[in-house]
Amino acid sequence: MISPTRIYLEPAAAELPRGREVLDRFPDAELVEVAGHWQIPELHGDEANARRWVRIKREALVLGVKKSLSARPNGRSAHFIAPSTANGCAMACAYCYVPRRKGYSNPITVFANIEQITGYLARHVARQGAMAQPDQVDDRAWVYDIGENSDCSVDALVSDNVRDLVELFRGLPTAKASFATKYVNRDLLDWDPRGRTRVRFSLMPERTAKLLDIRTSPVAERLAALDDFRAAGYEVHVNLSPVVVHDGWLEDWRELLEALGDAASPETRAQLAAEVIMLTHNRALHEVNLRWHPRAEELLWRPGLQEVKRSEGGGVNVRYRAGLKRGLLDELLALIDRHAPYLRVRYAF
Template identity: 30%
Template sequence: MTTALAAPAPTRLWMPSRVLVTRSAAERPHGQRILARLEAAGVSDVELLGGDRLPNLRGNGDRAAFMAAKQTLAVVVPPASKRRLQPIPPSADWRFDLAEGCPAHCQYCYLAGSLSGPPITRVFADLDEQLTALDGYVGHGAVTSGTAARGDEGTTFEASCYTDPLALEHLTGGLARAIEFFGTHAWPGPVQLRATTKFDDVAGLLDLPHAGRTRLRFSVNAAAVARRLEGATSPVPQRVAALAAVAAAGYPVGLTIAPIMPGEGWREEYGELLDSVAAALPAGTDLTVECITHRFTPGSKETLTDWYPRTKLEMDPEVRTTKRGKFGSVKHVYPKETMSELRGWFTAAIAERLPEARLLYWT
């Protein structure tokens, strides 16, 4: 039996400077709940649109336009084509999007290469309908469902592929609603909701009837990486405190160590990170670890240098190994020798410092 821990006081609560709500979104129950939360949070610039098309948000493509987009929240109903769930290896069987876009300013942001257009955050107002449509995916999938290595997780649904749901939770309540649904719904088979975050506002999640069917993971990094490159996120120590609080509330939890970067003193800094997690977690915590090394594409490099022209992030193809996908896509990763050294160190360090943790994958 776990002992309850108080949730840390939230260190970051994003307040958009502009909110756009489409007509169809405002008609949905979840859209109406979001409008109520926005009012309660004191968000004043909320525009109810007459139709379902968002206005042109591209601006002049300059820094001011980028910042305006990052401060904009749109509440929308996505087209049906976007609601057909897609596999999302190596994380989960299916990608289940609560939103697209993120208010944080991580200078390595992988969304830069994944989402097109201005970097506004779009929250989906059809959550209730989509939750009830998930039964048809249960028992299907090739990442966890029916596999020898991870079959105990059941059919898994990843809610943070294209967003950080906890960053938006105080404005939407969508993550809590999904957790409660997963915990109380009569599913046709074993399931798990998965979500990753760089934020710490977990107080509203601790008392939910989650039934152990949601694994909350916290994205963490070495102190130097987080300090230099993870703007507008909660500090790593507060993320670790939030991790401990949800673990004490009975959730299965996880570490997403990403993106791993072998900077100066990396062994010491990542070792200190793992030690801090080991010291914080209650005994018997169900803990998984996912390790993701830094990589970039030509397109993401171009976008990120536009977004963050003063970044010190290393994105030099000359010191990387180029990997090509079957359709000609290009990705720049660390050389084989560096990857081998990193993997060997992390595998040993995790086994030593967090002996009960399961390392799900390395990439």
């Protein structure tokens, strides 16, 4: 998945224990000092080298220090978005929304100041007190998404940051960690989360995933992991996302929902819940994908079905037209009711 030959390094990160651990993990990598983890000219402008992206993701690693610590309110998937302990990803999903300020290949950046981050989170949780009443995020705990800008299962291949977070929340009775993943990392099964970390396995029909979910674990492997992670003490949910509309899409989702029911034991189904997220795509990413993976764009870029949505940062995104999207979503929700009636949908949009 990742075998760094070059590590772009903020000098301050190398002075921290976690930074030294990461460097010791990859002793043969070339070290390139950089002024800041966003200021790496070699990784900017790599849109022109789209065919090298997977190689960049596998061979480049960035080691930095997280400067700004904040827990942003969320309200959908979690109550708060925790400060990142990493950003970027070694996988290459064709629809990825993750910020691309390091260039579209966006290799993993590990933040070495993990003690600062965990200390901040512990204080933030303490300030919240007990949750007053249940909501769609959780019945009794404040939920913190610890993987908004990365995949924590892959991050755990690079450093112990994710394990430190799981161990932190294990001791916080009023809060839970949460992250979505497309990669099955069975090392996490030994971490003893004691119900305080929610793992959300992202799922889509296998036929679509083979085209769009590049370098991820096969969907069948993700399904096979559900019971094991629940038995290991994780709360296990699923993300049905992104929902991509194409000829035969509902039949594909029916097959996936049936496979989900077959894979999950009664104990796992009893605590399972889902998020359903329709596709949002990006015009700039569409243009780049045409250079390296044009077949993906046959599914992702559907002008006849989509409308423009400006992002907060001014980017041009596209989503299924509002009136059409509601109908498509209702069709999928009805399919869930028929073929996975045990699956509680926490939210859908």
